Amino acid sequence: MSGFKTLSYRAALREALIEELERDPSVFVMGQDAGPFGGVFGVTKGLTEMFGVERVFDTPISEALIVGGGVGAALAGARPVVELQYADFALIAMDEIVNKAAKWRFMHGGGQSVPLVIRAPEGVVGGLGPEHSQSLAQYFWSSFGLKVAMPATPADAKGMLKSAIRDDDPVLFLENKSLYNRRGPVPEGEHLVPLGVASTWRAGSDVTVVAWSRMATVAAKAAEVLAGQGVECEIIDPRGISPFDLDAILASVERTGRLAVVHEGPVTGGLGGELITQVVERRFSALKAAPIRIAGADTYVPQNQDLEGLLTPDADAVTAALATLVQSSR
Amino acid sequence: MTDAQLLHAYRIMERSILLDQAVLRLIEEGSARLLLHSGRGQEAIGTGVCAALRDDDMLFYSHRGLIQLLAKGMQAGPLLGDFLGRVDGATKGLGAGIVHAVDPALGLMGSSGTLGGGFVLSAGAALGARKLGDDRVSVHIFGEGSANRGTFHEAANAAALWKLPMVWLCENNGLSVSVAHREATSIEDVADRAAAYGMPSRIVDGQDVEAVYDAMADAVARARAGDGPTLIEAKTLRFRGHYEGDPQTYRSKEDIAAAHQRDPLRITAEKLAARGIGEAQLAALRDEEARAMEVAVQAALASAKPGPDRIYQGLLAESAAA
Ligand SMILES: Cc1ncc(C[n+]2csc(CCOP(=O)(O)OP(=O)(O)O)c2C)c(N)n1
Numbered sequence: 001m002s003g004f005k006t007l008s009y010r011a012a013l014r015e016a017l018i019e020e021l022e023r024d025p026s027v028f029v030m031g032q033d034a035g036p037f038g039g040v041f042g043v044t045k046g047l048t049e050m051f052g053v054e055r056v057f058d059t060p061i062s063e064a065l066i067v068g069g070g071v072g073a074a075l076a077g078a079r080p081v082v083e084l085q086y087a088d089f090a091l092i093a094m095d096e097i098v099n100k101a102a103k104w105r106f107m108h109g110g111g112q113s114v115p116l117v118i119r120a121p122e123g124v125v126g127g128l129g130p131e132h133s134q135s136l137a138q139y140f141w142s143s144f145g146l147k148v149a150m151p152a153t154p155a156d157a158k159g160m161l162k163s164a165i166r167d168d169d170p171v172l173f174l175e176n177k178s179l180y181n182r183r184g185p186v187p188e189g190e191h192l193v194p195l196g197v198a199s200t201w202r203a204g205s206d207v208t209v210v211a212w213s214r215m216a217t218v219a220a221k222a223a224e225v226l227a228g229q230g231v232e233c234e235i236i237d238p239r240g241i242s243p244f245d246l247d248a249i250l251a252s253v254e255r256t257g258r259l260a261v262v263h264e265g266p267v268t269g270g271l272g273g274e275l276i277t278q279v280v281e282r283r284f285s286a287l288k289a290a291p292i293r294i295a296g297a298d299t300y301v302p303q304n305q306d307l308e309g310l311l312t313p314d315a316d317a318v319t320a321a322l323a324t325l326v327q328s329s330r
Numbered sequence: 331m332t333d334a335q336l337l338h339a340y341r342i343m344e345r346s347i348l349l350d351q352a353v354l355r356l357i358e359e360g361s362a363r364l365l366l367h368s369g370r371g372q373e374a375i376g377t378g379v380c381a382a383l384r385d386d387d388m389l390f391y392s393h394r395g396l397i398q399l400l401a402k403g404m405q406a407g408p409l410l411g412d413f414l415g416r417v418d419g420a421t422k423g424l425g426a427g428i429v430h431a432v433d434p435a436l437g438l439m440g441s442s443g444t445l446g447g448g449f450v451l452s453a454g455a456a457l458g459a460r461k462l463g464d465d466r467v468s469v470h471i472f473g474e475g476s477a478n479r480g481t482f483h484e485a486a487n488a489a490a491l492w493k494l495p496m497v498w499l500c501e502n503n504g505l506s507v508s509v510a511h512r513e514a515t516s517i518e519d520v521a522d523r524a525a526a527y528g529m530p531s532r533i534v535d536g537q538d539v540e541a542v543y544d545a546m547a548d549a550v551a552r553a554r555a556g557d558g559p560t561l562i563e564a565k566t567l568r569f570r571g572h573y574e575g576d577p578q579t580y581r582s583k584e585d586i587a588a589a590h591q592r593d594p595l596r597i598t599a600e601k602l603a604a605r606g607i608g609e610a611q612l613a614a615l616r617d618e619e620a621r622a623m624e625v626a627v628q629a630a631l632a633s634a635k636p637g638p639d640r641i642y643q644g645l646l647a648e649s650a651a652a
Contacts, residue, residue: 026461026462028461054461055461059488060484060487060488060491062484062487062488063484064450064480064481064484064485065450065453065454065481065484065485065487065488067450068447068449068450068451068453068454068481068485069450069451069453069454069457069485069488070454071450071451071454072439072450072451072452072453072454072455072456072457072458072468073454073455073457073458073461074454074458075388075439075440075451075454075455075458076388076439076454076455076456076457076458076459076462076466076468077458077462078457078458078461078462080454080458080461095444095447096447096450099442099443099444099447100442100447100451104440105644105645105646105647106424106644106645107421107424107425107430107440107443108421108430108431108432108440109419109420109421109422109424109425109430109431109432109644110421110422110424110643110644111432111434111644112432112434112440113647144645144646145645145646147646167647168647169646169647
């Protein structure tokens, strides 16, 4: 049995890239400043030195080229990992992501593969303002040919990125910027985490809390506090939105009778609305209370960091909302 | 081009015209509900381009690209199957109309429905070939109207910067649906843009298959040698409407008639005649192609329509088995 080592989320991602670049010569990495500089978030640091400029290199400021070029390279048989400097820039490459990466296989009859990974740092942190801080997974829930992964822990970051690189479908890999420094145990040796399989962070009988990415860590803190108050939360991290492990959530809701969805992006048009609908359609009778959404404010991310801090729910807000949900329906 | 190459080009042009006619007949008979963007008038380009390519070279074809698919080696049968939405179609019954056929063995990579999408994909395919260490060349055929997308700039800059093994082939027929080139673009020749990226360019007579072939052969050799991309602009003529049914109110009858004066099929026949391949031989070839097309039409009509499950197949790798 191999043991664990402690790594940051950033280092875990970097290890995944190193291992896959070593394993498969058809893997290459490109992005703005992803070459010798090592990426603005440092995930690709040292990789050009290790693998050469042919394998890990810079691109012009050309988001359509970065993603669309990745699609073309994948169609040609390579396994590109492309980095968008900020996830927000996915909006510039929407045609390449939604119309090309996601649809090319379907549109052309199903006989090709697009084994592309698009790494995109997302999330509200650091005073980066409205165009560099979005959490935009909700835009992709209806891109059926695209997988969307959102790891929350270093172990998941490593294991899911390795799986994404080996996957024959395009994967949008959303890395939460505020998690890059988060440290945690990562299994030694080959470590793969399948895409689309939920992780249960904590078992509990009172409420099913579905929380992604950074918000899973916030929900976990809230659950600690609530445990002291006699409220047992079951925290499920779906690890992304596509494929989506709805079965895990339905089974949990059957046990708890309550559902709360916690995510960083805005409430309106967000992940919670769709997930709650799917659960209500299937398990209405199991619910003891109306499901709730605890999510980002319906506005844009301010640059002022004091105001930015008001945008997404913190552990106190999540604790209060969950306590109300459970106590009002006991 | 050798005699054999030129004769093959003529055959493919003939096949493409027969395919257009067969599709129009199917529409009139009510067998097919579809959009057809006829490439009539532009046949010398697809045939000239593909004559200079290897099977494994990668082609991103245009929405007017039936001739390009045929010239790269796809049979008419699967294309007819697609037009009719049958399981024997190249997309196993999913497509109908604007062709999204692929065949990796023939280097047929697909076509972007959002115009200009092909610029970045074809550059990426060239990048992919480079990363895999092989010497395939990637080719993208597009209209002059599409060249006004921003993707042109992003792909041209990167292709030239990285000396990607690719060839850009602009079919300039002077029209993008109803809008004349001069109403949409400040320069007469799209080829002028190449210099801005540090990429060589050539302007050729797009009605002359040999002119297209010669420029293409040079560009492919250059790309394969690692010297980077070339932009070829082929000046051409669209004989028919943008799509079948287009009333062409934006175009005079004289303009359309003048276009027909420069029919690539006739120009190719004249070239063949000058080489001693006369009308009798071409007539026999036409008969052969017409018979084969009829067989393909009947086979496509006899093919089954897909079941309702077809709409969920091919979204992801694990759902691809159809
Ligand atoms: C991004 C995008 N914009 C508009 C269209 C609609 N459209 C389809 S064909 C066409 C004209 C294209 O003109 P051109 O590129 O010159 O090619 P041609 O049709 O003349 O061969 C247009 C506008 C589209 N498919 N995609």
